[in-house]
Amino acid sequence: MSDDDDEQYRLFQELFNSTYDTSDPTYVVSENVQLCIKTSVNQFGAKFIPVFYYVNFLLSYLGNGLVLCIIYKYERLNTVTNIFLLNLVLSNFLFAASLPFWATYHLSDWIFGTALCKLVSSAYFIGFYSSILFLTLMTFDRYLAVVHAVAAAKSRKRLYAIVASVSVWFVSIAASVKELVLRNVWKDNLSGWMCEESGYAESTMERFRLVSYYQQFLLFFLLPLFMVMYCYISITVRILSTRMKEKCRSIKLIFVIIATFFVCWTPYNVVILLRAIQISVTREEDKPCSDSLDYALYVTRNIAYLYCCISPVFYTFVGKKFQSHFKRLISKKIPCLKGHMSFSSQSTRSTSQRTPHSAYEY
Template sequence: MDMFDDLGILDLLENVTYNPDDVVSDSVKLCRKSNVNDFGSKFNPAFCYVNFFLSYLGNGLVLYIIYKYEKLNSVTNIFLLNLVLSNILFATSLPFWATYHLSEWIFGDILCKLVSSAYFIGFYSSILFLTLMTFDRYLAVVHAVAAAKSRKRSYAFISSVVVWCISIIASVKELVFQKVWKSNSNGLVCEESGYSESTMALWRLVTYYQQFLVFFLLPLFMVSYCYISITVRIMSTRMRDKCRAIKLIFIIIFTFFLCWTPYNVVILLRAIQSSSPDVDCTYSDKLDYALFVTRNVAYLYCCISPVFYTFVGKKFQSHFKRLLAKKIPCLRRHLSLSSQSTRSTSQKTPHSDYEY
């Protein structure tokens, strides 16, 4: 399955795997993968469905609040809408992969390519939009005066288009390599085929380093730098709730690092292993197990990130309270609501969307 093969799970549905670098030798060392595959067939469908449910619940809630209480006249809301759409696109592919794990690929060749592409486009764009929102938050807080002139709707639209283009280009391999073919032992499979093993091995290696460098190290550096700068800026002001703001910033950085680092370290180790001519089956199995777990933790953060990034802000908290009070009247007396304060908050300053 390409979504797992490209991320390091070798022959998920087959019982054996091999190192393509060894095909030039007289003997090829085979690693039995039956235990790893059994674990994956039980572990991944459950996580796919959990991620799918949480993503649609959380992103749907943010999308409804944007539709009900907000307008797309601010840079923040444009970025947030794109982030929600990228997460929904990613989550839409998950039930297909869960079904594939449980049986075989029953959706045809076109959907094989489209679902694989949607999976990676949504995944990559989600990471980039999170980074872009963090950078925009940095501009609005640290360089508020200069940002007031440059943070226009055109800036938001152009930045969003660039992110989508980068994500599509990074995922074009799925459209080229993914095909449906019949395996003697596993029925119909949606995997890379039609090219030499050396060509596909090279592209897998490119994907590993692309993931680690472009979609992990760069975002991690940007997020860390921006939030450290925001913290320094907040410390130099007389802002109320200063400690609360710094605490939330620390939680955001720590959660991002905690969820993404283990997965990307495993990705890097897989890249190093794939470049090695020697095959250590025990080490390979350990990486496979680690990748199953760390990948799903990273994807879970990807799915719920809009809720995490928006509801730390006072404005969205206020919108959510209004929504709860409207849908569940018995909660009204337990919620402190003020529509006037909500309106004033949204019009307070150029960077009011980033109030903690």
């Protein structure tokens, strides 16, 4: 063996020893790897979430069904207000129909197959998003009817209501397409069959989640909140500038609507924003293993869902006209209560909005 061969062999030996010498303390990893197993959160979800979902499901179908019944029996179905209200009821039916599936999922695992995983997830988000947008659209329609009554009388036609409703459904479906594409069923060794977003690398899925969080916060909370605030403040100013006997009642009603919307929706969306910020600014290995946001998400999400389910009842039965319709319906079903109820003299088929206050009588 030549001197050059000896030198190359010696260099190889040094390189080999320096690469694989595990006795060198600089190559020893002394950090503990923290496994973030959220058993308590999962147990909380399995115990309480199904109850919330079933309660929301029952309240939604009872309340929305009652609104639908009253509209059918006592109202004209082709007015602008009732077209929006019918679409809101439909969106809540669609959203609530998914809740029993998610309740069963929280109790055990996903037992309904891949097709229903995609369809139920899509229906869930389409109903949820469209419900928020239809509530905002109804608020904007009230604003037009009160603040711009003369101009609105010409523009608030059936075609306007249909085009606006179709636009809401289009936006809601477009925002939910990723659920149809990304949702898949796969088996986890610990949790069983899962209906979750999958199919791409974790970094890609994390970006999708970020888009969903910011979409939820900006498009389906911040924008509707600003619109609701602007519309009802404008309506309040308009009502205060008129001479109406029931001015005080109208202002109180506006305050209740704004306060309820804000109280029910803000906590959930703040948690959504915090989760998005946590994903955005924290490296994977530095993410805290904390249950606080998970518990907060469970609680605040169900408050928002409850409001979403009962919103048609809230938005209609605070008005005198729908209260009168409800009394008529009850008196027909339970005649013995008829003598204890007073009825409004307003025509049950009236749809005119001649004063700002009349916008709160449907």
